[in-house]
Amino acid sequence: MFRRPNLYTSYQAETQVLPTFTKKVIAIFAIVALFLMPFDVPIISGPTELPILRSIPLIGDGLPFFRFLGDAAWLRYMSDAMIVVVAALGLNILTGMAGQVSLGHAFFLGVGAYTGAFLGGHATDSVYGHGLPMWIWLPGAGVGAALVGIIVSPVAVRLRGLYLAIVTLGLVFLGIHMGNTDWGRKFAGDPSLGRSFPEMDLRVWKEETPLVSISEKGSWFGVEMSSNQKEFLFVAAVMLVFIFFAVNIKRTRTGRALQAIRDRDIAAEVMGVAEFKYKLVAFATSSFFAGVAGALYASHIGKMPAAQFNLILSIEFIAILLIGGAGTVAGTIMGSFFVILLPELVKDFSDWLSERAEGEGIVASVSEVILSGNQGDFGPISTATQTPNYPLNVFDLNLVLYGVLIIVFLIFEPLGLYGIWIKVRNYWKRWPFSY
Amino acid sequence: MSTLLEVENITLRFGGVTAINDVSFSVEDHELFAIIGPNGAGKTSIFNTISQVYRPQEGDIRFEGSSIMGTRPDHVAEMGIARTFQNIELFPQMTVIDNLLTGRHIRMKGSVFSGALWWGKAKREEMENRRKVEDIIDFLEIEQWRKYPVALLPYGIQKRVELGRALAMDPKILLLDEPVAGMNLEETEDMARFILDIKRELDIAMVMVEHDMGLVMDIADRVMVLDFGQRIALGTPDEVQKNPDVIAAYLGSEFA
Ligand SMILES: Nc1ncnc2c1ncn2[C@@H]1O[C@H](COP(=O)(O)OP(=O)(O)O)[C@@H](O)[C@H]1O
Ligand SMILES: [Mg+2]
Numbered sequence: 001m002f003r004r005p006n007l008y009t010s011y012q013a014e015t016q017v018l019p020t021f022t023k024k025v026i027a028i029f030a031i032v033a034l035f036l037m038p039f040d041v042p043i044i045s046g047p048t049e050l051p052i053l054r055s056i057p058l059i060g061d062g063l064p065f066f067r068f069l070g071d072a073a074w075l076r077y078m079s080d081a082m083i084v085v086v087a088a089l090g091l092n093i094l095t096g097m098a099g100q101v102s103l104g105h106a107f108f109l110g111v112g113a114y115t116g117a118f119l120g121g122h123a124t125d126s127v128y129g130h131g132l133p134m135w136i137w138l139p140g141a142g143v144g145a146a147l148v149g150i151i152v153s154p155v156a157v158r159l160r161g162l163y164l165a166i167v168t169l170g171l172v173f174l175g176i177h178m179g180n181t182d183w184g185r186k187f188a189g190d191p192s193l194g195r196s197f198p199e200m201d202l203r204v205w206k207e208e209t210p211l212v213s214i215s216e217k218g219s220w221f222g223v224e225m226s227s228n229q230k231e232f233l234f235v236a237a238v239m240l241v242f243i244f245f246a247v248n249i250k251r252t253r254t255g256r257a258l259q260a261i262r263d264r265d266i267a268a269e270v271m272g273v274a275e276f277k278y279k280l281v282a283f284a285t286s287s288f289f290a291g292v293a294g295a296l297y298a299s300h301i302g303k304m305p306a307a308q309f310n311l312i313l314s315i316e317f318i319a320i321l322l323i324g325g326a327g328t329v330a331g332t333i334m335g336s337f338f339v340i341l342l343p344e345l346v347k348d349f350s351d352w353l354s355e356r357a358e359g360e361g362i363v364a365s366v367s368e369v370i371l372s373g374n375q376g377d378f379g380p381i382s383t384a385t386q387t388p389n390y391p392l393n394v395f396d397l398n399l400v401l402y403g404v405l406i407i408v409f410l411i412f413e414p415l416g417l418y419g420i421w422i423k424v425r426n427y428w429k430r431w432p433f434s435y
Numbered sequence: 436m437s438t439l440l441e442v443e444n445i446t447l448r449f450g451g452v453t454a455i456n457d458v459s460f461s462v463e464d465h466e467l468f469a470i471i472g473p474n475g476a477g478k479t480s481i482f483n484t485i486s487q488v489y490r491p492q493e494g495d496i497r498f499e500g501s502s503i504m505g506t507r508p509d510h511v512a513e514m515g516i517a518r519t520f521q522n523i524e525l526f527p528q529m530t531v532i533d534n535l536l537t538g539r540h541i542r543m544k545g546s547v548f549s550g551a552l553w554w555g556k557a558k559r560e561e562m563e564n565r566r567k568v569e570d571i572i573d574f575l576e577i578e579q580w581r582k583y584p585v586a587l588l589p590y591g592i593q594k595r596v597e598l599g600r601a602l603a604m605d606p607k608i609l610l611l612d613e614p615v616a617g618m619n620l621e622e623t624e625d626m627a628r629f630i631l632d633i634k635r636e637l638d639i640a641m642v643m644v645e646h647d648m649g650l651v652m653d654i655a656d657r658v659m660v661l662d663f664g665q666r667i668a669l670g671t672p673d674e675v676q677k678n679p680d681v682i683a684a685y686l687g688s689e690f691a
Contacts, residue, residue: 245551252550252561256537260526267524270486272512272541272604281547327528 017247034236038075038229074344076300079232081340082239083297088320088336089246089329090289095318096326097255098282099262100160104168105290105317107175108145110309112291113197113298114179114187115144120198120295127195128186133203138295145291146284157279172311179306194305197298200234215299231300238296242289246329249285258282259327322406325416334417343398350397439464439608439640440485440516445494447480447664454480455491456664462608467634468642469651472661473684478644479521481661482610485642486518487511499607513541517606519597521613521644527586531577531596534585535568538603571599575629591622598629602637609633611643615650623647627654652676660684 018024091105120137121129132140152171159167179188189195201210214230249255257278260268269275298304316339324335353370392400413419440462447455455477462468470478483489485496487508496503503511517538525534543564549557572578575595580588585596594614601609614630615623627650633639645651651658652672660668660681668678675681 244553248553249547249551252553252557253536253540253543253545254547254550256529256533257540259529259533260537260540263526263528264524266488266508267520267526268537269508270488270512270518271537271600272509273537274507274509285547285551 017251031240035233037078038225038232039223075228075232077341077344079228079235079300080297081337082232082235083293083300084317084320084340085239085333085336086242086296087290087293088317088324088332089242090286090293091317092321092326092329092332093246093249093258093289094282094286096321096328096332097250097262098258098279100156100279100282101165101318102156102168102286103165103311103314103318104171105286106309106311106313107168107171108149108287108290109294109297109313110175110179110306111148111287112141112145112294113304113309114306115291116141116295116298117195117197118187121196122198126185127189129198131198131206133205134198134200135202137198138292141295142288142292145294146288149283149287150280153280153283156283157276169311169314172309172314175309176307184306188306190305191307192305194303194308196303197295197301200231200296200299235296235300238292242292243329243333246289246332250329254278254281254285316402319402319406321416323409323416325418328415328418330421331416331418334421338417339402342401343395346398346401437464438462439466439499440642441495441497442481442485443495443497445481445484445491445496447477447484447489447491453664455484457494458661458664458666459494460659460666460669462640462642464640465634465638466640467630467654467656468640469655469658470642470644470661471646471648471651471658475663476661477664478661479612480664482518482612482642482644485511485610486516509541512604515605515607516610517601517604517608518610519594519601519612519614521616523590523593523597525585525593525597525600528584530584531572531581531588531599532565532568534596534600535571535603536564538600539564539567542605568603571602574602574632575599576625591618591625594618594622594626595629598626602633602639606639608640608642611641611645613644613646615645615647623650630654 018027087105087109090108091102094100094102116137118128119130119132119140120134121127122131123129155167156164178184180191185191187195199215201214201216202212203210214234215227217224217226217230219225220230257268257273258281260271260273261275261278265275294309320335320339321332322335323338324333325331350370353366409416415422438461442461443459444457445455445459446453446457458477458481460468470481472478480489484491485503487503487506490505498511498514498516503514506514526537529537543560545557545560572581575598577592577595577599580592580596585593588596598611598614601611611630615626618626630641630643631654634641643651643655655672657670658668658672658675659666660675660678662684667680667684668675670678
């Protein structure tokens with residue numbers, strides 16, 4: 001609206017995902033940066049050597065925010081977030097695009113995790129596992145979850161709003177219960193310890209040594225890498241593939257049909273959109289994304305009990321859509337990173353503050369006020385992990401932050417982070433006439 | 436001329452209210468058939484029974500000779516019956532182009548798989564249909580609005596986009612529910628021109644519900660008058676205008 005009009009010479013050019021040169025450059029830059037992330041980039045990852053920066057109190061010691069490069073804990077958080085992007089893109093198809101609010105997303109992640117474990121995991125006396133290679137268990141996890149999605153959809157497509165939310169909520173409890181039965185334990189393992197999940201290694205079939213090993217450290221193209229770094233790269237590639245799927249679904253026939261049903265269901269039918277069929281498609285597709293993400297997540301975490309696929313996880317996905325901006329792919333991606341990384345940021349930040357509480361100067365005084373350390377003072381945030389109701393520990397603080405953020409976004413920015421981004425973009429497009 | 440749509444003795448009741456009472460009419464190929472009548476006469480209900488959103492308790496509706504009773508609305512659309520709505524029912528968050536492309540839904544085949552992969556055929560289908568949509572956009576002179584979400588457009592333009600979405604379905608018959616309601620004179624004239632162009636150039640039969648008597652008398656081939664769910668007259672505009680029952684219903688019986 002506020003720039004020189006771009007001249008499109010064909011529909012082909014116009015329907016591109018990244019129609020402008022600038023957008024292409026930004027996308028390429030982002031992808032390159034993403035794949036560089038697991039490697040140590042000295043300027044950013046540690047305490048800076050530049051004297052000018054060293055003199056600035058916060059930056060000199062290396063900000064917590066920049067520590068994620070290299071093989072650090074942050075690399076794992078980033079991998080978590082990228083797996084969550086895949087799952088959230090699935091929920092975005094069902095809830096964002098088709099308008100069907102589901103609280104059962106965690107259930108479908110669980111179905112994916114245990115389908116993957118059934119196909120690719122190793123059998124023991126107590127659990128099933130067929131030791132199949134990843135090219136079978138990873139898509140298989142998606143297909144398994146999609147099939148379960150199709151099984152429940154005859155009920156689900158006839159419900160909407162609160163009723164659908166409650167029925168899908170039931171799925172989560174049903175899932176956890178099933179994982180606890182004798183039968184379920186053959187899939188899910190011990191209820192408190194869980195079972196081991198297949199590793200992300202490329203094999204042709206069941207041979208001992210993988211073609212390409214991802215879950216073991218080793219060298220790729222002459223670079224020594226840890227399993228964290230390798231898994232990061234693999235997960236990043238999977239995420240990009242699913243972003244590609246999600247963008248394409250949104251801009252083609254199915255995506256339009258889903259949005260039509262969301263906005264005006266009767267008009268959509270009168271236009272020839274088969275409502276039940278497309279709601280089923282939305283359910284199955286969303287479950288497919290969740291299934292793949294669930295299997296990947298389980299493999300990434302290594303060992304987890306079935307009770308992890310619980311209501312809180314489902315709500316986290318709803319929070320991602322609300323905070324990111326439901327219905328948009330870009331918003332879903334932003335929301336996923338935000339919701340997954342925020343707790344780690346908060347934790348890092350309070351650690352960082354508490355390290356400095358003993359010292360002198362402004363940072364120390366600030367942390368005196370905010371933190372309540374072992375000295376028993378009255379700061380609102382505790383550095384201990386287990387505290388009574390007050391002061392809040394960092395986990396409580398994160399829950400409170402989610403709640404507040406959801407309310408803030410619902411009231412002030414229904415389009416979420418995506419909406420904020422659009423506003424910022426338009427601001428700069430009009431700059432310096434930004435009024 | 437052959438008969439395209441036949442509505443035979445349909446009766447539609449909502450609890451105690453009889454919205455349509457034993458109404459029959461038929462629409463020929465190429466015809467512009469108008470339905471008029473006071474508010475609450477049952478005009479919109481007739482459209483809803485034709486698109487099978489409502490199921491009449493009695494009577495039969497045939498399209499191209501075969502009954503469509505009990506058919507799902509999306510199948511009715513596929514057969515070639517398209518419509519617009521009295522209160523605009525566009526998809527508000529989608530752009531004009533996407534709204535019209537949704538009209539192309541029934542003429543496309545792409546599945547969620549081919550769409551997700553954006554492979555050759557799916558991509559080609561999107562492009563081809565995009566071209567058809569652009570033709571309609573040219574035809575309705577809404578080029579400048581193509582990329583706006585429809586919720587942001589002025590009312591008159593939204594009405595036009597809705598007509599475009601129905602046209603995008605490649606229908607054999609178009610049902611227009613009050614296409615010029617709430618429009619100013621200029622917008623009304625534009626819309627009348629488009630309706631006549633559709634009739635002449637695209638050769639699509641139309642059923643039009645309208646309150647604007649001037650418009651109906653000017654452009655309709657035949658007119659049916661409804662009152663309290665009943666048909667009180669059917670004929671050419673001239674015949675209907677002279678009908679004493681119609682004059683009574685519209686102006687009160689003392690003028691009859
Ligand atoms: N879904 C419905 N439920 C109950 N009554 C309805 C419904 N739709 C229409 N009616 C009733 O049917 C009658 C005809 O309505 P309608 O077809 O909308 O009239 P018109 O379009 O001629 O103004 C009205 O009395 C209206 O109240
Ligand atoms: Mg009406």
